[in-house]
Amino acid sequence: MSAAGRFLRSWALFAAGVLVWEVATRLAGHPFFPPPSTILVTGARLWFAGPVERAFLGDTVLDDVLPSVLRAVTGFAVAALVGVGLGTVLGRSRTGMQWCGPLFAFARAIPPPALIPVFLVLFGIGGRMQVVTIAFAATWPILLNTVDGVRSLDPVQAETVRALRMPPGHRLVLVVLPAALPKIFAGLRLSLSISVILMVVSELVGSVDGIGFQLRQAQHAFDFPVMWAWVVALGVVGLGLNAVLLAVEQRALRWQPTRATGVPR
Amino acid sequence: MTLLQVRHLRHDYRGAAAVDELTFAVGAGELVCITGPSGCGKSTLLRAVAGLVEPTAGEVRLHGDPVRAVPDELSFVFQDYGRSLFPWLSVRRNVELPLRWRSVGRAERAERAAEALAGVGLAGVDDRYPWQLSGGMQQRVAIARALVTRPALLLMDEPFASVDAQTRFELEDLLRRVQRARATTVLLVTHDIDESVYLGDRVLVLSRSPAHLVADLPVDLPAERDQIGTRGSAAFVALRGEVARRLRAPGDPAAVG
Incomplete structure (x- = not known):
């Protein structure tokens, strides 16, 4: 099948869904459910009504969308650093997880949104609270997958490392981390969606800007097309961030036989 | 000149001796094959020589120095x-690997990797990943990686047991060629009697577990060997019979692995 054909097939159902939604909402005429075309026009007016020199980007893109994305990315990056760093140390240590296991199990069991009130008290309304919330929630999958990954060294590889007299630093960078990378990326993918979720939730309750804040404002103003437009924006942001991560993963794990170019996954 | 000395070596595994009272020496430039019934402790012996396992008793000396950890001049x-090569490194980077923590510059590293790969008859596959190569080619890469440090002693544990017969013959000839060109000392473990005679300058025959030395047979075959001619020669057939007889413990025909 050609690339265009594959593209058509993968988006055909999506397009059909939008079409059905359009027809249904037009027939129903309910104010809570504006048709997709209305949402799209509203969104275009919201985001692409800026001056030419800013590539038509509206104020709200710079004032709300950008800060939202930056917070999600910052929180995710902190989680990745802490998760991979701490996970590597604990995974390599013989007793580390015995000490920390119960603590992690408990911390991870707390639904992260429940900690937003706590972080609000500690950090106040604004970006800092949100980044901390996102980082806290997103750390666990990366941390636990990294622990698992750095422990999963093949016995023959481990003996090869010893037979080669590989020094510890080289062992970590050239063997332990690459071997753990597939599991680390599984954690990163999970954590990225958690980051986007926590970005919205934290903005719904404790923010003065951002996509979540605008979404709630529109709802309070009974401006449902705008509210829906922000929901769509969230989907686009999530898709975009995920696409970037997948591209990085594809590059970092290109040595895996199942990922070779031309071979379907 | 003696390169490797093994004296009164004993290694216990789960409370029982796997290797017991082993004493032999390997001279510089020799290719010595060790054969014995399966599960007799051949691999354990090789790992003790490499310093990968600590022997329960006895000693291993390389150049007269006792071996406690893996010596620098041993591969x-x-x-x-398939699992000994690192799948995330390209062929070239796998071969270069042992040079990365030795004081060898980047340019020299690439040069020596290319030389080692050419030495095992692999060219133009530098940027492939190991899984993109056949089994025989992967083992060639592993041999190139072992030779890139120019080791004094090369230890090989059943190196050709996982490839098909045709590839195996090619790799055997390759090993003899490379070993003679570089004057590398090789200690090779195999369960295959024919292979031990075809490859070796000497064959050490081990008994059933606990393994001890039952024969140390010099191989009086010409240095230039040929898969068809050599294996058909009377001397080869006689030696093969001799190794097989020594392998068979008295009154126990099942002992032949």
Whole structure:
């Protein structure tokens, strides 16, 4: 099948869904459910009504969308650093997880949104609270997958490392981390969606800007097309961030036989 | 000149001796094959020589110095090439690997990797990943990686047991060629009697577990060997019979692995 054909097939159902939604909402005429075309026009007016020199980007893109994305990315990056760093140390240590296991199990069991009130008290309304919330929630999958990954060294590889007299630093960078990378990326993918979720939730309750804040404002103003437009924006942001991560993963794990170019996954 | 000395070596595994009272020496430039019934402790012996396992008793000396950890001038080739090569490194980077923590510059590293790969008859596959190569080619990469440090002693644990017969013959000839060109000392473990005679300058025959030395047979075959001619020669057939007889413990025909 050609690339265009594959593209058509993968988006055909999506397009059909939008079409059905359009027809249904037009027939129903309910104010809570504006048709997709209305949402799209509203969104275009919201985001692409800026001056030419800013590539038509509206104020709200710079004032709300950008800060939202930056917070999600910052929180995710902190989680990745802490998760991979701490996970590597604990995974390599013989007793580390015995000490920390119960603590992690408990911390991870707390639904992260429940900690937003706590972080609000500690950090106040604004970006800092949100980044901390996102980082806290997103750390666990990366941390636990990294622990698992750095422990999963093949016995023959481990003996090869010893037979080669590989020094510890080289062992970590050239063997332990690459071997753990597939599991680390599984954690990163999970954590990225958690980051986007926590970005919205934290903005719904404790923010003065951002996509979540605008979404709630529109709802309070009974401006449902705008509210829906922000929901769509969230989907686009999530898709975009995920696409970037997948591209990085594809590059970092290109040595895996199942990922070779031309071979379907 | 003696390169390697093994004296009164004993190694216990789970409370029982796997190797007991082993004493032999390997001279510089020799290719010595060790054969014995399966599960007799051949691999354990090789790992003790490499310093990968600590012997329960006895000693291993390389150049007269006792071996406690893996010595710098020793390389090891495993049977399981598929898992011994690192799948995330390209062929060239796998071969260069042992040079990365030795004081060898980047340019010289690339040069020596290319030289080692050419030495095992592999060219133009530098940027492939190991899984993109056949099993025989992967084992060639593993041999190139072992030779890139120019080791004094090369230890090989059933290196050709996982490839098909045709490839095996090619790799055997390759090993003899490379070993003679570089005057590398090789200690090779195999369960295959024919292979031990075809490859070796000497064959050490081990008994059933606990393994001890039952024969140390010099191989009086010409240095230039040929898969068809040599294996058909009377001397080869006689030696093969001799190794097989020594392998068979008295009154126990099942002992032949």
